[in-house]
Every structure is written in C-alpha cells, then in structure tokens.
Amino acid sequence: MSLQKKTLFISGGSRGIGLAIALRAARDGANVTIAAKTAEPHPKLPGTIYTAAQAIEEAGGRALPVVCDIREEEQVAAAVAATAEKFGGIDICINNASAIQLTGTLDTDMKRFDLMHQINARGTFLVSKTCIPHLKAAANPHILNLAPPLDMKAKWFKGHVAYTMAKFGMSMCTLGMSAEFAADGIAVNSLWPLTAIDTAAVRNLLGGAGVAAMSRSPEIMADAAHAILTRPARATTGNFFIDEEVLREEGMTDFSRYAPGAKGPLAGDFFVPDEVFARTDTKVTGLF
Template identity: 55%
Template sequence: MTPDEIRTDKPLAGKTILMSGGSRGIGLAIALRAARDGANIALLAKTDTPHPKLEGTVHTAAEQIRAAGGRALPIVGDVRNDDDITEAVLKTQGEFDGIDIVINNASVIDLSGSLDLSSKKYDLMQDVNVRGTFLLSRTALPILKESGNPHILSLSPPLNTTPKWLGAHTGYSLAKFGMTMATLGIAAEFAKDGIAANTLWPATTIATAAVKYALGGDRMMKVSRTPEIYADAAYEVLVQPAREYTGQTLIVEDVLRDAGITDFSGYAATPGTPDSELYPDIFLD
C-alpha cells in the first residue's frame, strides 16, 4: 500500500512546524508532506540567495510549501547563532500562535579521517549538528509544552557506537551521535510534560546533494531512495500520540512498515532498482 492509501485524513492540518534547514532535499520533502495536510511551516535556513551548485533557497522552499497547501514562514538565519534561534522561535510563535513540532534537519557532513579533518570543519559539525539541535529544541520547549501533541524529531542515527562506525569517520560520527544523544536526553527529561523526542534514520542512502557530493557522486545517487521515503516516515512519526511515542531511535523503513506501507518500489531514485541493489546507509549494520 502507498501512504495516500493508508491515510485520507489530515492530522497535521493547522499544526505548526519549526525546522532548521529545509531549503532542499530531505527537509524540504518533509515540509512538503506536512504542507499537503495544511500545516504551517517555518524554515530557519541560511540560503537567502542561490548556491552555485545546489538548487533552492529558503524563499523558493516557502513558495513550494504554499503551492502544496501549507503556510510558510521563511526565516533567514544560522542555527549556530543563539540570537537567530531565539528570533526564529519568537517569529514562528508570533506568526502561527504556537509551535507544535521542531524538526532538527540542518546538518553538516564531512567523512574525513581524523588526520585529514580540519579543526574548522570539526567545529562546524559540532556547532550545527549537536549544538544546533540542542539549542533549537531547548528554546522551543516552553512553547511546545502548550501544544496538544508536541514532537521533536532529529534526523540522526541510532547510537551504534561500534568500532566500525566510530572509526570510520570519528568527527562526523561524534556529531551525528551527539544529535541523537541530545534528542534522547530531552525525551527523558521532558517525558513528564508529554513532549515526544525521537530520531529518524534511513536504511539506505537518500538521493540528496549530501550523498552526491560527500559519498559517491551520480553513481551513489542511482542506488539510493528518494527523499520522499524519509518524508513519509517523518509524517507517520509526527502524527503519533506524543506521550506514548518518544525516546526512540527509529528507522525510516520500519516506521513505514508499522504504518502498513509495504511497497517501497516507488521510492527508488532509479525506477526499477531492486531493494538488493540499493546502497545501505552508514551507522547501520
């Protein structure tokens, strides 16, 4: 079954999402899926003007969100900047009268080994991935407490801290595991307030700019799945009862199977590619 055959209602209608990043790729796909329900989506992103290599800005993303049926608030800012985070939270609350969901999508990837990874890039990954996740979530928490079904969702992997994954790219592993630890910590700390906090990670690589430029070029793109599989899984997480569905490190495909979605063939970036030929994502054995 497909996602649209599973759900005909619109549980995210009128809900407000604050997302870091989201100008393109997975974040934009998640935003567009929520927009189809009529959600309000605020994007905190740096992409005010077009990138020479990458498609999309925060403004073009907002246009697509509106075209899909949602309301959009593009906010030009940097998740590394405390004032920008505070401004984004306050602007979102002011525009949409609350915040129901925070999605920690912004992330930096560099798979260099420890001797080749620059200090500047190490700091950037820690600042965006870990610090950004913690501070955006923390700043929104007082407003999330007022929501009827508050969720925090971070796009980060399970804590598979084996020598294989810690040693493969130590700096990046620290940054992604840090996102997960921040999220799980918030889940435990604020469970009493009914705020769900979970992470979500795909079993296969996803056809995004990060995969193209950091993992393996066009060849890797061809053996990946589309961002829509991540978006459909995120949607299923965000409509769950927050008090009952929290503190989990979730896998995209498992979430979809639990929702009754069993046919993944439509998500292949190259139509007709069998599952056995798709490239497995990092951090999963």
C-alpha cells in the same frame, strides 16, 4: 492522521529531506517555518528558503522563511519567536540541519570539526531548547531529530570520527531529552534512513550519480516523519526510528515508489545497526 494547522519549525529545509518533510506537512495544511541560511541561490545546489516557502504554499500550507544560522543563539531565538507570533505557537520541532565531512583524524582541520559540532550537536540542542517552552503548550508536541541510532561500534567511528561524534551528539539529544521532558508530554525521537537518500550530500560527497542511483528519494523520510508526528506524543518518545520500519508498521509493503530507477540492491546507509539490516527483506548492499 493529519498535521492540519500544526506548526512545524524546521532547521535547514530549503532542499533535500527537510524540504520533503515540509511539503508532506504542507499537503495537510500545516504551517511551516524554514529556518536556514540559504537566502541566496547556491552556485551548485538548488533551493533557497524563499523557493521552499513558495513550494510549501503551493502544496497547501502556510510558510515563513527565516534567515537563520543555528550556530547563533540570537538568530534562533528570533526565528522561534517569529514563528510563534505568526502562527500562534509551535507544535513540532524538526532538527534537520547538519554538516558532514568524512575525513580521518589527521585530515580533519579543527575549523571543520567545530562546524560539524556547532551545527549538528550544539545546533540541535539549541533549537530544541528554544522551541521547548512553546512545545509545552502544544496539544501533541514532537521533536524529531534526523539522527542515527546510537550503535556504538568502532566501524562507525573509524575513518570519520569527528563526523560521527557530531552526528551522535544529535542522537544523544534524543536519548536525554526524551526522558527529561516525558512528564511534559513532549515526544523526542530520531529518524534515520535504512538506505542512502538521493540528496545533494550523496551526489556531491558520497559517490555521485552512481550512489544516487542506488538511493531512495527523500519522500520516504517525509512519509515516515509524517507517520511519527501524527502519533500520540506521550506514547511515542525515546525511539530511534528507521524510515522503512516506520512505514511497515503503517502497513506499507511496497517501497518501489521511492526508488523507481533502481536496477539492483540499494546502498545501505551509515550507522544502521546490523540487526536492522537482518530483519528487512529489502536488498541492500553494504556500500557504506
């Protein structure tokens, strides 16, 4: 149940859920590439690829920060090649990078539409495709997409059809590639949170501090990802995992550590099917 000496290639990852996954792996002694655009500090957001790399090494891992725009095929190829050269291969691909804009059809300009599709759907496809030749040589290879279950209800499209299309594009990579590469022993899965996660997206786009107070910390996603990535790849593929359910399978029953300041129900996340909420005893409000 360890990622010691495993090599993870993470798109994005300079902050939020991606960084939390990186730090959890680093505590095992993993090698982590942070492939993202944030070489310089953002005026409103914490973290760069270099601060992430420092935190990874302080946590016990080895880090490779790479400036990489996953919309650019040449940059992805160079980042993957640099990872394989430095660490001797790639065991795990985490498709974490994502763009969001929750606007209706008439309020979504095509530049933003293209950005979401280029990063979410195309970026996931490209990063996975580029990592797969290395994953085929790994002992227990995994691709993990931070993407939702394919719950094809109109409520998830109404109001932000462009974003949903782009995000479900990541999920369709899971659906298709898990079957395509099953014979190669490569696990391809999605992971999605039951509740909102306290990230920059929540604080800046999805309700601010009020919603953040009803959210869990990114560490719940990191712990769930760790549980998935340490499972046998050939027996763990084609799943649309929900973070809390993964950890319950691992024997966890108390999730208060992930939302210590919450005073009431937590905010249920986008795209979580009704039947998932129905089978949990966690108190969740349908904020989203």
